[in-house]
Amino acid sequence: MGIKSSTLGEFIIKNQNQFKYSEGELSRLLNSIKLAAKVVSHEVNKAGLVDILGSAGNINVQGETQQKLDIYANDVFMRTLRNRQIVCGVASEEEDDFIVIKKKHGGFDHKYVVLTDPLDGSSNIDVNVSVGTIFSVYRRVSPEGSLVTKEDFLQKGREQVAAGYVVYGTSTMLVYTTGYGVNGFTLNPALGVWYLSHPNMKFPKGGKIYSINEGNYVHFPQGVKDYLKYCQEEEEDRPYTSRYIGSLVSDFHRNMIKGGIYIYPTSTKAPKGKLRLLYECNPMAFIAEQAGGRASDGYKCIMDVEPNELHQRVPFFVGSVEMVEKAEEFMAKYPNDANY
Numbered sequence: 588m589g590i591k592s593s594t595l596g597e598f599i600i601k602n603q604n605q606f607k608y609s610e611g612e613l614s615r616l617l618n619s620i621k622l623a624a625k626v627v628s629h630e631v632n633k634a635g636l637v638d639i640l641g642s643a644g645n646i647n648v649q650g651e652t653q654q655k656l657d658i659y660a661n662d663v664f665m666r667t668l669r670n671r672q673i674v675c676g677v678a679s680e681e682e683d684d685f686i687v688i689k690k691k692h693g694g695f696d697h698k699y700v701v702l703t704d705p706l707d708g709s710s711n712i713d714v715n716v717s718v719g720t721i722f723s724v725y726r727r728v729s730p731e732g733s734l735v736t737k738e739d740f741l742q743k744g745r746e747q748v749a750a751g752y753v754v755y756g757t758s759t760m761l762v763y764t765t766g767y768g769v770n771g772f773t774l775n776p777a778l779g780v781w782y783l784s785h786p787n788m789k790f791p792k793g794g795k796i797y798s799i800n801e802g803n804y805v806h807f808p809q810g811v812k813d814y815l816k817y818c819q820e821e822e823e824d825r826p827y828t829s830r831y832i833g834s835l836v837s838d839f840h841r842n843m844i845k846g847g848i849y850i851y852p853t854s855t856k857a858p859k860g861k862l863r864l865l866y867e868c869n870p871m872a873f874i875a876e877q878a879g880g881r882a883s884d885g886y887k888c889i890m891d892v893e894p895n896e897l898h899q900r901v902p903f904f905v906g907s908v909e910m911v912e913k914a915e916e917f918m919a920k921y922p923n924d925a926n927y
């Protein structure tokens with residue numbers, strides 16, 4: 588990563604003519620996300636040093652214990668987007684409902700809404716393992732100038748205009764797409780500057796890594812059990828390697844670079860799966876497709892799933908196209924499981 592490498596700021600300006608609707612607005616939005624990500628990155632990196640670890644004692648809307656850093660990251664992203672007045676609404680995994688951002692007197696009418704999982708993989712925080720942030724951007728469907736409505740957020744993944752994630756790993760990276768491929772930027776923390784380190788990222792077509800919480804095996808649908816058996820058989824390039832960090836962002840990021848599949852299926856314990864369609868699956872699916880990969884619910888493209896509630900959960904299969912298609916072949920033998 589030499590001085591010749593372009594910075595994220597330069598990259599956004601250079602490519603803003605790709606934005607279909609409003610160049611300036613989407614550029615400003617990406618700039619605020621990169622700022623919020625820097626603030627969270629700083630906090631995540633000193634998590635072991637300050638008393639920010641552990642549960643804040645609150646339970647979020649989905650009944651999970653919130654870690655303090657979840658709340659912190661949520662506050663940073665919400666505050667940044669609200670104060671800078673660049674979007675008309677935000678929805679977060681950590682909030683019960685979406686938040687309407689009213690324009691200040693004399694301000695502009697904004698076209699975009701953002702949905703976010705501000706801290707993904709939060710159970711990894713207190714063991715010093717990678718976590719992430721996921722974001723997704725849509726153009727509002729309600730008339731400009733009015734207050735945003737639920738319909739602005741309940742759009743199919745296909746309608747996304749941008750999506751990305753930040754992985755707070757051994758270094759902090761921001762990876763995003765606006766529908767013209769996927770690019771990854773690494774933060775130089777000393778300067779606070781993001782450098783284009785991974786231009787035009789692509790999933791290898793096939794892979795050898797499968798990522799799933801296999802402890803839930805007995806609760807999985809038969810199609811998933813059969814596929815796992817296939818992954819473990821001794822044939823050609825199999826058995827595959829099992830790798831599971833427990834943070835979708837980190838598992839996805841590794842699989843995109845090395846080739847692999849991530850699965851969070853339905854189970855008898857979680858009949859609709861665990862991951863959230865709007866905050867986690869759709870944005871990762873948009874990135875996956877833009878990187879030549881595939882994302883599905885086991886039967887159809889995840890971005891074609893009709894959303895009906897903000898915190899909706901879905902089963903999720905994402906990764907190298909040949910691996911996801913293979914898993915879908917196994918699922919197709921049990922068509923009833925498509926009605927989760």
Ligand code: AHG
Pocket residue numbers: 651680704706707708709710800833834835836861
């Ligand atoms: P979050 O921390 O935002 O709640 O998401 C955690 C998600 C996902 O990132 C991860 O892959 C999965 O939950 C892990 O779940 P299990 O512990 O059930 O495997």
Ligand code: MN
Pocket residue numbers: 704706707708835867
């Ligand atoms: Mn998450």
Ligand code: MN
Pocket residue numbers: 657680704705706707708709
């Ligand atoms: Mn989260």
